[in-house]
Amino acid sequence: MTQNDAFISIQNVNKYFGKFHAINDVSIDIKHGEFFSLLGSSGCGKTTLLRMLAGFENPTSGEIYIDGQPMSGVPPHHRPVNMVFQSYAIFPHLNVRDNIAYGLRKQKLPRAQRDALVDEMLDLIKLPDYGDHKANQLSGGQRQRIALARSLILRPKVLLLDEPLGALDKQLREQMQLELRALQKTVGITFVFVTHDQEEALTLSDRMAVMSNGRDLQVDTPTRLYESPINREVASFIGTMNFFDGRVKALTNGGAEIEAVGLGNLCTSNIPPNLKPGQSVCVAIRPEKLSLSRDAQSGFNQVKGRLDNAAYLGERSHYYVSIEGVSKPVAVSVQNRQRANGNGENQCPVWLSWEDNAFVVLGNG
Amino acid sequence: MSRHSYIKRPNRPLQFYAALFLVVLYLPVLFLPLFSFNTSIYVKFPLTGFTFQWYVELMDREPVWAALMNSLRVGITTSIISTGFGVFAAKAITRYRLPGKGPLIGFIMLPLVVPGIIFGVALLVLISRLGIQLSLVTVTVGHVIVCLPFAIATMIPRFEGFDPSVEEASADLGENAWWTFWRVTFPMVFPGILASLLLTFTVSFDEFIMAFFLSGTDPTLPMYIWSQLRFPKEFPSILALASIILVVSFALVFLGQWLNRDTQATDLNSE
Ligand SMILES: Nc1ncnc2c1ncn2[C@@H]1O[C@H](COP(=O)(O)OP(=O)(O)OP(=O)(O)O)[C@@H](O)[C@H]1O
Ligand SMILES: [Mg+2]
Numbered sequence: 001m002t003q004n005d006a007f008i009s010i011q012n013v014n015k016y017f018g019k020f021h022a023i024n025d026v027s028i029d030i031k032h033g034e035f036f037s038l039l040g041s042s043g044c045g046k047t048t049l050l051r052m053l054a055g056f057e058n059p060t061s062g063e064i065y066i067d068g069q070p071m072s073g074v075p076p077h078h079r080p081v082n083m084v085f086q087s088y089a090i091f092p093h094l095n096v097r098d099n100i101a102y103g104l105r106k107q108k109l110p111r112a113q114r115d116a117l118v119d120e121m122l123d124l125i126k127l128p129d130y131g132d133h134k135a136n137q138l139s140g141g142q143r144q145r146i147a148l149a150r151s152l153i154l155r156p157k158v159l160l161l162d163e164p165l166g167a168l169d170k171q172l173r174e175q176m177q178l179e180l181r182a183l184q185k186t187v188g189i190t191f192v193f194v195t196h197d198q199e200e201a202l203t204l205s206d207r208m209a210v211m212s213n214g215r216d217l218q219v220d221t222p223t224r225l226y227e228s229p230i231n232r233e234v235a236s237f238i239g240t241m242n243f244f245d246g247r248v249k250a251l252t253n254g255g256a257e258i259e260a261v262g263l264g265n266l267c268t269s270n271i272p273p274n275l276k277p278g279q280s281v282c283v284a285i286r287p288e289k290l291s292l293s294r295d296a297q298s299g300f301n302q303v304k305g306r307l308d309n310a311a312y313l314g315e316r317s318h319y320y321v322s323i324e325g326v327s328k329p330v331a332v333s334v335q336n337r338q339r340a341n342g343n344g345e346n347q348c349p350v351w352l353s354w355e356d357n358a359f360v361v362l363g364n365g
Numbered sequence: 366m367s368r369h370s371y372i373k374r375p376n377r378p379l380q381f382y383a384a385l386f387l388v389v390l391y392l393p394v395l396f397l398p399l400f401s402f403n404t405s406i407y408v409k410f411p412l413t414g415f416t417f418q419w420y421v422e423l424m425d426r427e428p429v430w431a432a433l434m435n436s437l438r439v440g441i442t443t444s445i446i447s448t449g450f451g452v453f454a455a456k457a458i459t460r461y462r463l464p465g466k467g468p469l470i471g472f473i474m475l476p477l478v479v480p481g482i483i484f485g486v487a488l489l490v491l492i493s494r495l496g497i498q499l500s501l502v503t504v505t506v507g508h509v510i511v512c513l514p515f516a517i518a519t520m521i522p523r524f525e526g527f528d529p530s531v532e533e534a535s536a537d538l539g540e541n542a543w544w545t546f547w548r549v550t551f552p553m554v555f556p557g558i559l560a561s562l563l564l565t566f567t568v569s570f571d572e573f574i575m576a577f578f579l580s581g582t583d584p585t586l587p588m589y590i591w592s593q594l595r596f597p598k599e600f601p602s603i604l605a606l607a608s609i610i611l612v613v614s615f616a617l618v619f620l621g622q623w624l625n626r627d628t629q630a631t632d633l634n635s636e
Contacts, residue, residue, distance in 0.1 A: 056533055076536040089534035092527070093552045102548075103538035150538065 006065075007032035007190055008053070008158060013062035015048055015214075022048050023059070024214040030192065030207075035184050037193045037201040040211030041237070046194040047086065049211075050160050053192065054083045067157055081158040082151035086166065088143045090135040090150075096122075097131040099146055103154045121149040124183070141172045148183070158190045165200065177204055198238050202226065210234050226286075228270050231363050235284050240318070242290075242330045246283045246361075248275055256361060258283055262325035263303050267356050272363040282362045287333035289358040292319055293351050302353035305330065312336075321352060397611060401604035406597065408604075419605040429606065432589035436570050439501055439585060443508040444566035450509070451516025451561055452554065458517070459524040460532075477514045484510060485578035492579070499581035507575030512565035519564055519625070523557030556625045563621035567614045586610065 006029035015023035023045050030036045038046045051057045052064060055076035064071045066080060082103075091099050100118050109117070122128045125145035130138070135146065144164050151159055164180075165173045181204055184191050195201050201208050202222040209219040218225060218234045229235035232243065246260035255269035260283050268283070275281070296302065305321040308329045316336055320329035332352060396408075404414035423429055457463065458470060476484060488507050497503065531553070535545040551558075573587040580588055590606060593599045 054533075054537055056536075075541075076533070077539045077541050081537075083534070083537045085530045085534060087528055087530055089528060089530040091531060091534070091549060093549075102535070103540075105544075105548075106539055147534075150534075154538065 005031060007034075007067060008192070009065040010049070010053075011063050011065070013049075013052065013059045013064060015045075015052065015057065016060045022214050023052070025062075026211075026214070026216045027062075028209055028216055028219055030190060033188050033190055035181070035191045035193065035204055035206045037195060037205040037208035038211060039195060039198060039201040039208055039237075042196060044211045045214040046196070046211060047162055048214075050083070050162050050192065050194050053158070054081055054160055055079050080156055081160055082154060082156040083160040084144070084147045084151055084162065084164045086162040086164075088140075088147040088164075090138075090143050090146055092134075092136045094135060095131070096127070096133050096135060096138070096146055099135055100149045100153055102150060117153055121153050124152070125149045126179075140167050141176060144168070144176065148180075152183075152187060152189070156189065158192060161191060161193045163194050163196070165195070165197075173200070180204065202238070210237055212237070228360055229284075229362065230272065232282055232284070235360070235362060240287050240331055240333075241284045242287065242328075243362075244283050244285075244326060246281050248277050248279045248281060248361075250277055251275065255357075258359070258361060260359075262323045264301075266301055266354075266359055268359040268361060269357050270360040272361060275361065283359045284362055285354060285359050287318060287331040288316075290330070290332045290352050290354055292321070292332045292334055293353065294348075296351050297353050300353040301356070302351050304349060304351055307348050307350050319350075321350060323352070394611065397604050398608040401601060401608045403601070406601050408600070419601040420609075423602050423605050426602070428584075428589060429586075432584050432586045435501055435583045436586040439505050439508060439576075440566045440569040442505050443512055443569040444562045446505075447509045447512035447516045447565045448520075448558060448561040450513055451520045451565075452558060454513075454517050455520035455524050456550070459521060460529060473517055474514045476511055481511070481572075481574035482578075485574050488575070489578045499579055501580065501583050501585075503579040503581070504576050504585065507579045508569040508572055511572060511575055512568050515568055516561045516565050519561040519621075520554065520557050523554040523625070527553050560621035560625035563617045563624075567617045567621075571610065571614055 008028075008030040010026055010028045010030075013023055013026045014021070026049065038049060040046050048057060052059055053066075053071075055071065055074060055078075058072065071079065091102065094102070097118050100121050101114055104114055104117070118131070119128070122131055125148060127142060127145060130142065135143070138146070147164070148159075161180075165176050168176060177200060180191075193201075193204060202225075205222055207219065207221050208225065210217045210225065212233055217237075218230050220228075225234065226238055229238065229241075235241045235243075244260045244263060246258045246263075249257045249259045249265065251257075252267065255267060256271045256275055257265060257267050258281065259265055266283070296304075303323055305323040308320040308322050310320070311318040314336075316333050319332045319334060321332055322329045330352065399412075400408050401419055402415050402417070403412050404416045404418070405412075454473065458466065463469060485507065488503075488510075492499065492503055492506075532545055532549055535549045536542075540548060571587060572585075573591065576585045576588050577591070584592060586606070590603050593603050
């Protein structure tokens with residue numbers, strides 16, 4: 001087995017629920033101290049994978065190693081991981097202190113030392129005066145922090161978090177994201193974080209895996225996932241993406257020249273390996289990498305189109321532009337520097353331009 | 366009016382129906398205490414005068430005390446055994462994916478609908494076949510069967526009322542199944558356990574048919590009452606005894622429901 005420097009190694013794991021193939025040959029390596037996210041749409045198997053790490057489900061085949069140890073047959077209470085549940089699972093019959101101290105029973109610490117540890121945790125999660133509160137008298141955000149403290153007090157090697165911020169409002173969620181990230185840096189524990197919120201995954205993670213229908217599509221850093229998705233599924237899952245059909249005209253030094261339908265020729269170095277001249281491919285570009293203007297620019301890659309309509313999104317707007325030969329209108333993102341004033345004039349002719357390397361060539365067509 | 370949501374609006378016909386229902390159900394029962402304070406030994410109107418005489422007489426009867434002790438022993442044992450079984454049965458039913466769960470629950474709940482006399486006769490046949498002496502022990506066995514559905518029906522909502530991930534959290538924090546049960550599951554279902562103990566005790570304490578078939582020489586309280594019905598002279602004292610049993614049973618069941626109330630209360634709060 002290649003152990004390399006992976007702290008958690010998920011190797012060819014499959015999971016069936018009856019006939020349903022919930023996890024399909026997933027292999028992921030997670031490094032020590034990493035903030036790793038699992039991103040995927042609802043029902044794609046994120047929770048199932050996390051529960052296999054925690055020991056609540058057994059893989060049908062494949063093996064999970066944590067810190068070099070194979071985990072099959074190791075029950076949850078003997079694994080060096082702790083989990084923060086989607087529902088928090090705070091013990092409702094205990095107060096905050098007793099919730100946090102729950103896992104310390106086996107260590108048989110003297111009372112004073114135990115209390116000191118709990119106080120330390122209460123400070124860490126910024127709830128120092130809440131020790132005697134009943135757990136069910138707390139807000140969602142407070143419960144989430146207690147669930148965290150309850151796990152962190154045991155100094156686990158890995159902390160598993162199942163959509164811990166899913167139930168919170170946007171403001172609290174952003175605040176908790178910052179706190180989580182800071183916390184992870186302070187305590188230096190490996191975090192495996194499940195979310196279906198792509199923005200959250202992009203902001204928080206060192207690396208992340210995009211999952212779909214029980215498979216891991218791509219495991220990479222947020223930047224690379226966003227800038228160089230390996231296929232159309234990943235590209236359309238994260239952010240907005242415009243797709244065009246094309247054909248490889250020629251391979252250049254470290255890049256390729258593509259003839260794209262409706263766009264003409266374009267050059268990019270964002271190409272998958274094993275590209276061959278003449279191969280038909282799919283090229284893609286993010287809305288913010290296109291710029292929009294009334295008049296033709298000189299010296300740029302550009303194409304003429306017609307403004308279809310616009311969507312106002314607050315700090316920016318998306319304009320949809322039809323280009324001859326391209327079936328779907330192309331989305332262009334424009335920062336709203338000035339106060340927006342309505343939808344702009346529809347149907348007026350516009351020019352779209354882009355810089356070299358703004359396009360990505362996606363694998364397998 | 367606007368304080369009430371649509372579903373909680375007062376509904377006159379329904380209130381009238383409920384009142385009528387309660388009167389029909391309990392009016393006959395109320396005659397027992399009424400006549401137990403009457404001076405005449407005959408149960409008929411008009412009432413002749415008020416007295417505590419029958420209650421006082423009751424206190425002096427040795428067999429009443431003996432029967433009471435028998436009933437208490439059977440009742441306490443029955444409630445502990447059936448609640449104990451009930452806790453684990455309810456946990457199994459609500460927590461594990463059992464094949465054929467539906468029929469299993471139906472089977473467990475059967476004693477609620479099968480006439481007691483059938484169960485009584487069946488058990489009597491079985492027990493005499495096995496050559497076991499009829500005694501308070503055999504009565505207890507019969508009562509456990511009668512009480513088990515009550516215990517399970519009381520416990521199931523308690524288990525359904527809490528998130529199973531709380532138990533998983535305990536395992537995740539390092540506790541094995543045994544400690545998880547005592548540190549999480551047990552405290553969380555405890556009000557249900559108290560309610561089940563009180564309810565099954567009451568059912569056993571009031572039960573007659575099983576006791577009729579399965580008791581040996583030691584009568585339970587209902588058996589004693591039945592045996593005294595032949596003597597008209599004793600009747601007012603029996604009314605007094607029945608009144609006491611009635612009041613105590615009501616009190617126990619209400620206490621149980623009250624202790625177990627917060628399953629519903631928390632459901633409402635969480636909305
Ligand atoms: N115990 C189970 N028995 C049968 N099927 C299951 C079980 N647990 C999960 N599944 C199925 O496996 C699939 C993946 O479920 P999972 O809970 O891992 O999804 P998820 O990615 O966490 O989704 P969400 O974002 O909605 O939480 C789902 O289709 C689900 O129906
Ligand atoms: Mg999930």
